[in-house]
Amino acid sequence: MAADPLLHEPVTPPSADVRAQATARLAALATPPGALGLLGDLAVWIATVQGQVPPAPVDRVRAVIFAGDHGVADHGVSAFPKAITPAMVRTFLLGKAGVSVLAAQHGVSVRVLDLGVEDDLDGVPDEVTAFKIRRGSGAIHLEDALTEDETLRAIAAGETVAAEEIAAGAQLLIGGDMGIGNTTPASALIAASLGLPAHEVTGRGTGIDEAGLVHKTQVVQQALDRAGDRVADPLETLTALGSADLAAAAGFMAAAARAGVPVLLDGVISVAAAIMAERLAPGAASWFAAGHRSTEPAQSFALDKLGLVPVLDLGMRLGEGSGAVAAVPVVRSAALLLSEVALLSDLT
Numbered sequence: 001m002a003a004d005p006l007l008h009e010p011v012t013p014p015s016a017d018v019r020a021q022a023t024a025r026l027a028a029l030a031t032p033p034g035a036l037g038l039l040g041d042l043a044v045w046i047a048t049v050q051g052q053v054p055p056a057p058v059d060r061v062r063a064v065i066f067a068g069d070h071g072v073a074d075h076g077v078s079a080f081p082k083a084i085t086p087a088m089v090r091t092f093l094l095g096k097a098g099v100s101v102l103a104a105q106h107g108v109s110v111r112v113l114d115l116g117v118e119d120d121l122d123g124v125p126d127e128v129t130a131f132k133i134r135r136g137s138g139a140i141h142l143e144d145a146l147t148e149d150e151t152l153r154a155i156a157a158g159e160t161v162a163a164e165e166i167a168a169g170a171q172l173l174i175g176g177d178m179g180i181g182n183t184t185p186a187s188a189l190i191a192a193s194l195g196l197p198a199h200e201v202t203g204r205g206t207g208i209d210e211a212g213l214v215h216k217t218q219v220v221q222q223a224l225d226r227a228g229d230r231v232a233d234p235l236e237t238l239t240a241l242g243s244a245d246l247a248a249a250a251g252f253m254a255a256a257a258r259a260g261v262p263v264l265l266d267g268v269i270s271v272a273a274a275i276m277a278e279r280l281a282p283g284a285a286s287w288f289a290a291g292h293r294s295t296e297p298a299q300s301f302a303l304d305k306l307g308l309v310p311v312l313d314l315g316m317r318l319g320e321g322s323g324a325v326a327a328v329p330v331v332r333s334a335a336l337l338l339s340e341v342a343l344l345s346d347l348t
């Protein structure tokens with residue numbers, strides 16, 4: 001497959017003029033300056049990415065869960081077996097996962113897609129597997145995750161999905177994940193992109209013990225050493241250290257940014273995809289906000305790199321898009337405050 005001609009093209013940033021107007025309105029509200037704290041910053045962000053002051057209510061929020069398996073999960077890096085991945089895909093479809101409950105409460109649509117699950121998912125609707133790239137991505141410490149062609153096809157799949165969600169009316173998109181072992185490639189992508197060693201970024205994922213963490217750190221470092229200088233290029237980085245689901249999530253976020261649709265990021269996997277989206281489409285991160293801080297160290301390093309301060313910090317590490325969905329009511333509150341609070345100049 002030929003590379004997308006838009007890859008590496010800079011993304012048009014949100015309007016600096018609208019940002020200035022939103023900042024001025026926030027300062028003019030009938031509140032002491034700075035009294036809304038991060039809610040105020042979030043209000044300015046949502047108005048800026050919407051291109052309008054005051055901002056519109058954030059009614060249509062759509063989450064997409066990119067599911068896939070990872071060869072590295074057979075090498076002692078997770079507390080759980082791979083069979084959990086297809087089982088959770090079925091659970092999302094039943095509306096019974098953690099993210100499903102939060103999303104139902106907050107009126108967020110959830111779409112789950114199999115990009116690389118190591119199971120045929122017999123009986124699930126065809127639309128779930130329509131973008132499948134392969135059954136399981138390569139064990140990144142021993143081999144490439146993907147072929148170059150698979151990387152390009154996965155990115156293109158994510159771009160198509162973003163276009164579909166935007167056509168369906170999304171005002172705000174969330175990129176979620178499901179895949180046993182996926183904190184290993186996510187940490188490797190972040191380490192490679194930020195130039196950090198494995199011991200700084202590697203975390204406990206689903207809950208491995210101390211010995212497991214030592215081993216997982218060695219696996220991440222082995223993957224980084226194996227990839228070597230190839231990590232200077234974002235496509236090579238995804239091919240060597242990523243996965244079908246992570247590449248698709250990166251394509252999804254890059255396409256959302258190019259279309260001027262904001263993205264609320266979730267945990268370490270979502271933020272790894274955001275880092276890759278920013279590398280594929282420089283400037284994309286100006287369309288992103290961070291839903292929450294995960295317990296994974298790589299996620300905090302990556303958020304700092306992107307210049308993002310998370311809305312929530314609840315010690316969550318579920319993935320699935322759940323931390324971002326939990327932050328949606330706060331984003332909605334922020335938009336409403338900037339549009340409905342009286343101006344100081346109007347006080348009687």
Ligand SMILES: O=C(O)c1ccc[n+]([C@@H]2O[C@H](COP(=O)([O-])O)[C@@H](O)[C@H]2O)c1
Binds near residue numbers: 206
């Ligand atoms: O979002 C996070 O920061 C996060 C942190 C730890 C674990 N997870 C979820 O747990 C799975 C990956 O954990 P692990 O230990 O198997 O690499 C995957 O399905 C993720 O959605 C997610």
Ligand SMILES: Cc1cc2nc[nH]c2cc1C
Binds near residue numbers: 177178179318320
């Ligand atoms: C049960 C379970 C649910 C998950 N959801 C996201 N990652 C997960 C990992 C496990 C193990």
